[in-house]
Amino acid sequence: xxxxxxxxxxxxxxxxxxxxxxxxxxxxxxxxxxxxxxxxxxxxxxxxxxxxxxxxxxxxxxxxxxxxxxxxxxxxxxxxxxxxxxxxxxxxxxxxxxxxxxxxxxxxxxxxxxxxxxxx
DNA sequence: CTCGTGACTCCCC
DNA sequence: AGGGGAGCCACGA
Numbered sequence: 001x002x003x004x005x006x007x008x009x010x011x012x013x014x015x016x017x018x019x020x021x022x023x024x025x026x027x028x029x030x031x032x033x034x035x036x037x038x039x040x041x042x043x044x045x046x047x048x049x050x051x052x053x054x055x056x057x058x059x060x061x062x063x064x065x066x067x068x069x070x071x072x073x074x075x076x077x078x079x080x081x082x083x084x085x086x087x088x089x090x091x092x093x094x095x096x097x098x099x100x101x102x103x104x105x106x107x108x109x110x111x112x113x114x115x116x117x118x119x120x
Numbered sequence: 121c122t123c124g125t126g127a128c129t130c131c132c133c
Numbered sequence: 134a135g136g137g138g139a140g141c142c143a144c145g146a
Contacts, residue, residue, distance in 0.1 A: 024128085024129095025127075025128050025129085026128065026129060026130095029128085036128090036129080037128090038128035038129060039125095039126065039127095039128045039129085040126095040128090041127085041128075042126060042127045042128050043125080043126055043127085043128095044127090045127050046125095046126065046127050048127090049127090057127085060127075061127090062127080062128065062129080063128075063129065063130090064129095067127080068127045068128070069127045070126080070127065071126095071127085072127085075127080076127085079127090
C-alpha cells in the first residue's frame with residue numbers, strides 16, 4: 001500500500017478548516033499524532049508556496065494567535081488580509097483571539113478526515 | 121544514511 | 134511584554 005506523506009495529511013486537515021476559523025501548527029501536529037511536530041507542519045505550509053494548490057493556508061497561525069510567516073512581509077500581509085476578509089479581527093499588535101477562532105473538531109471527525117485522505 | 125532547514129513551541133528570565 | 138535557547142519533525146540534497 002502507498003503510504004500518504006505527512007504533508008498530505010496536513011493539507012487534508014487544513015482544507016477542512018471552516019471559513020472564519022483557524023488552527024495552530026502545533027494543534028495540527030497533535031491531531032495527526034505527532035505532539036511535537038509543529039515545525040514539520042510549518043515546513044509543510046512553506047512547501048505549499050512552491051506548489052499551486054487550493055489550500056486555505058491563511059487559516060493556520062501560531063499558538064500565540066499571530067501570523068508566523070517569516071522572510072515574506074507580503075505573504076504575511078496577504079494572510080492577514082484574507083483572514084480579515086473572513087471576519088477575523090486583529091488587535092493593534094497583530095494578534096487574533098486564538099481561543100475564540102480556534103477550530104476544535106471531535107476526534108471522530110479528525111479520524112474521518114485522515115481516513116478519507118488516505119483514500120479508505 | 122547523515123545533515124541542514126524552517127510559516128513552531130514551551131520555558132525561563 | 135518580549136527575547137534567548139533547547140527540543141522536535143518531516144523533507145530533500
